[in-house]
Amino acid sequence: MSEDKYPSESGRRRFVKGVVGSAALSGVGVGGAATVDIATQPSGGGGGPTPYVGIELVGGPAPRGMPYIPVEIADNGDIRGVWPEVEEVTEAGTTYEVAQTQIGGQTYSSEWFQYCGRQNAQGVVPSADQDNTFVSIDSPPYEWQSSELSGGDPLNIEHFSDYDSWGNEIGDEGVGKPARARWRSEGTDSVLPVTVIRSPLIEEKAQQDGEVGEWYSAASAQGVIAYMNVCTHFCCVPGYKVSGDAATYDIANGVYCQCHQSRYDPFSPEFGTFVALPRPE
Template identity: 50%
Template sequence: MATEDKYPTASGRRRFVKGVVGSAALGSVATGGATAVGLVTSQTGVGGGITEYVGIANTDGPAPRAMPLVPIEIQDDGTIAGVWPDTKTETVQGKDVTIAEMNLGGMTFSSSWFQYCGVQTYAGIDPGADADNVFRAVPGTYDWQEDMEAGDALTIADFEDYETWSNDIGEGGFGKPAKASWRSQKENVQTIPVQVLRSPEVPKMVNGEGEYSNLSGTVRQFLDAATEDGVMAWLNKCTHFCCVPGFKAYPGSERFNAENEVYCQCHQSVYDPFQPVKKQFTALPRPGD
C-alpha cells in the first residue's frame, strides 16, 4: 500500500526531539573477524554473521547500537502480532539449514536481527518454533496494564487513548506503551521481551514530516511495511548488557534527559524510538538443528 494511503499526511502535534548524540560513533559493530562468520558457523551453530537491520537509535550511554524493530500486523480481530520471516530449508556447506528470512519493505528481514544477548538460544527464535506471533501482555511496568493477566493478547483497542495517554514521567501525547512477550506462549521457554508503542509520531515518520525529514528513504520504506495504525514494536534488549529498558517507564530517566525516550536504568543507555536507523552488527549463531 502506498505511504500516502496508509498514513495520510497530518499536521498538528509538536514534540521535543533530542539530538542524536554519538550514534555515528557507536552505532555500527562489525569487527574484522566478523567477516569469517557465515550462515553456518560451526557444527553446533547456525545463522548469524554480519546483518543489516532497522532499529530505534541509541542516542546516549554505553550501548553500542540500535535495538531492532519487530514488524507488526493487526489481525482481523484487532490482535497485534509480530511478523515472523518466512521459513525455508537451504543446503549450505553440505548441511541442510532452516532459515527464517523474507523481503519486507525493501530490507532483508530475518531472525538474525534478534540474535544477540542470548536471544539466539531462545526457543522462539528457532525458525520452525510452534508460536502464533501474538504480542502478549507482561504487566508490572505500566499502571494501565495492571488490569491485564500475564499472557493476554494485546489488541488495538487497548491503545485507543494513545494520543492523550500520559503518566508521571515526561510529557503526555507521545503515545501509549506496553510491555509484551513474543513467540513465548509455551510453558518453560525463555520469554522474548518486546516493547509495543502506539504513537501519533509513527505516521509522521513514515511520511517524513517536519523533523522526520532526516529519515532515509530506506528507513521510511521499511517503517511503512513494518507498522500499522501508528503501532510499532522493537526487541526490548539493550545492546549494552542485555538489560530491559522502557519507554516512559522509569522515574530516573529525567536525570538523563530521557523522560520521553527509551531509557535503560541499569547503565543509563538511551534510545529514541522516533529516530529509527539502518545499522549492521554481527549476529550470533543460534543452536544447531
C-alpha cells in the same frame, strides 16, 4: 526490578557467561565478522554479519539499537509480530534454516534476535510453531496495563485508543502509549521480551518519503511499533516511560536503560549491521 538489579525477565543469570562473548562479538567490525562466523558457526546455526533495523541508539555504552519487530493487526484487532517465511540457506557447505523476507526495503530476518542469549530461545527457531500475537506480561510497569490486562492476555488495538493523549507523568503526554509484552514464548523457558508502542509520531513518519517512511509504512500498523526490549549492552530490560531518572539524561520521551544509562529513540530507525550469534541446533 529484582534484588540483584537485573530483572528476572532479562534472563541475565541464565547466560551471564555468554554475555561477555556477545558483547565482544558486537564490537567486531563487519570486515572481520566473516572470520568470527566461520570459527563459531555450528551446523544449522546461521549467525554472522546481519543487516538489521533497530530503534536508534542515542547515547550510553550499548553498541547498537534494539531490533524492531514488524507489526500487523489481525481482523479482531489483536497486535501481532510478523514472522517471516522459512527457507533453507547454504553457506560454506552448511545448510540451515532461516526465516527472512523483504519488508520496507530491508531484509527482515529471524537472525535479528540472535543476541544476548536469545539465540538459544525456542521462539527464534525459524520453523517453531509459535503464536505471533503479543501478550501482556504478568507484572507490567504501566498502571493502565495492570488494571486492564492479566498476564497472557493478547494486546489489542482497542487497548491503545487514547494513544494520542496518554501520559504517566514521565516526559510528555501524547507521545505514545506503551505496553510490555512477550512474544513467541508460550511454553518456553526463554522469553522474548517486547515493548509495543502506539504513537502519532509513527503515523506521521509512515507518510514520509525516503528510507524512513518506507520502513515505517511497511513495519508499523495504525501507528503501532514493537521492538525486542533487550539492551544490546549487557542484556538488561530497558524502559520506555518507566523511570523518572530518564529526564536526567534527556530521554524522558524515549527508552532508558537504568542499569548502565544506554538511551534509545523508539521513533527513529537505525539501519545497520551487527554480528548475530549462531543459533544452536
